[in-house]
Amino acid sequence: MTHNPNIIWHPAAISKSDRQSLNGHKSCVLWFTGLSGSGKSVLANAVDEKLYRKGIQSYVLDGDNIRHGLNKDLGFQTGDRIENIRRIGEVAKLFVDSGQMILTAFISPFREDRDMVRALFPKGEFFEIYVKCPLHVCEQRDPKGLYKKARNGEIKHFTGIDSPYEAPLSPDFIIESDQTSISDGADLIINALQNRGII
Incomplete structure (x- = not known):
């Protein structure tokens, strides 16, 4: 998408650092x-x-919730998946500029797309958290019944079945959810944020 020279970014009167201080x-x-x-x-x-x-x-942007509104026009083909993540990256950038902590929960299967979002932020403002779990465990959990539908051919382009998931090569955090409880995993992230002076 090319930039329109007639659209000019309007600077805010209140800076990000001002909002962070508040x-x-x-x-x-x-x-x-x-x-x-x-x-x-x-x-x-x-x-x-x-x-x-x-x-x-803080605020959570959830993959399913976003597809009910902002991204309801997108499907699950590769191009739509890329656009889905691009839009979320831009929304996340606005949240960060407003001085908030933004938590995004998206499969975001492609490394290139995650790197594209990371590039929107200065160093220290983007943390990739790999929630690592073996495919067979995810299938056993199958909280929405999606793996069963994908295996039966009812859902196409399903990540892990007929569409790839590219695991992060150097994530900031790894939480192995088949070995770590949700509470302990959350504590690990909170402690890391405190140690890094984020909160």
Whole structure:
């Protein structure tokens, strides 16, 4: 998509650092990625709840929820998946600019797309969290019955079945959800954010 020279970015009167100072914490993206059923949404919401209890301004963008509104025009072919992540990256950037912690829970199966989003942010504002879980465990969980439908040919382009998932090569955090409880995983992330001076 080419840039229209007639559209000019309008600078805000209140800066990101001003908003961070008001909130009492830095802003950043926690980008949860992993297979369907790996526990991304549950973990992101557990972290969000812990942040809320600490008085941190935060919000979760969930893959399914976004497809009910902003991205309801997109399917699951490769091009639509790329556009899905591009839009979320831009929305996340706005949240970070507003001084908030934004947690995104999307399969986001392609490394190139995740790297594209990371490139939108300065160093220290984007953290990739790989919610690692073996495919067979995700299939056993199958909370939405999607793997069964994919195996039966009722769903096409399903990640892990007939569409690839490219695991992160150097994620900022790895939570092995088949070995770590949601509460413990959330605590690990909160502690890491505190150690890095984010919160």
